[in-house]
Amino acid sequence: MFDEYGFLRDADLDEAALPALHHFVYCSRAVDSVDDAEVGRIVELAQRNNLARGITGVLVFGSGVFFQWIEGPAAQMKNLIASLHSDPRHYDIVTLDQSEEKRERLYPNWDMDKVEAEDIRMVLQDALESAEDKNNVAALTRILKQLDSGPLNSLGRS
Numbered sequence: 453m454f455d456e457y458g459f460l461r462d463a464d465l466d467e468a469a470l471p472a473l474h475h476f477v478y479c480s481r482a483v484d485s486v487d488d489a490e491v492g493r494i495v496e497l498a499q500r501n502n503l504a505r506g507i508t509g510v511l512v513f514g515s516g517v518f519f520q521w522i523e524g525p526a527a528q529m530k531n532l533i534a535s536l537h538s539d540p541r542h543y544d545i546v547t548l549d550q551s552e553e554k555r556e557r558l559y560p561n562w563d564m565d566k567v568e569a570e571d572i573r574m575v576l577q578d579a580l581e582s583a584e585d586k587n588n589v590a591a592l593t594r595i596l597k598q599l600d601s602g603p604l605n606s607l608g609r610s
Contacts, residue, residue, distance in 0.1 A: 475523040514572040
């Protein structure tokens with residue numbers, strides 16, 4: 453009935469009983485001191501904290517760019533979003549999507565996981581294809597253009 457994290461499995465879901473989930477999708481630029489080791493520490497801390505808060509998601513980091521999708525209960529998400537906006541490890545935070553709806557989780561088994569940099573282009577392209585807001589489309593197009601200008605490892609963080 454429940455998966456290893458205590459969330460209902462797809463086969464056991466009653467559409468009327470779906471929880472209201474808040475999701476927040478953003479991208480941002482990392483400060484120069486953020487490296488793979490620091491991102492590893494971010495993921496480890498998120499894994500410890502998010503399970504207890506009912507928050508799941510995915511973090512992509514490459515070429516000095518963060519892309520993150522997080523989802524969970526509204527009150528917990530509000531606190532996490534405030535924390536993200538005050539985190540000095542990144543700047544130029546662009547909200548790509550944020551809403552609350554009754555639905556299944558997109559990342560039910562990911563208390564937080566990092567997707568490798570090689571996958572960032574694919575994740576951002578998927579986000580672009582589903583983006584409806586013209587500002588989000590423009591921001592994602594700019595980021596993809598930056599990524600397409602050269603190999604991920606040579607782009608730097610500035």
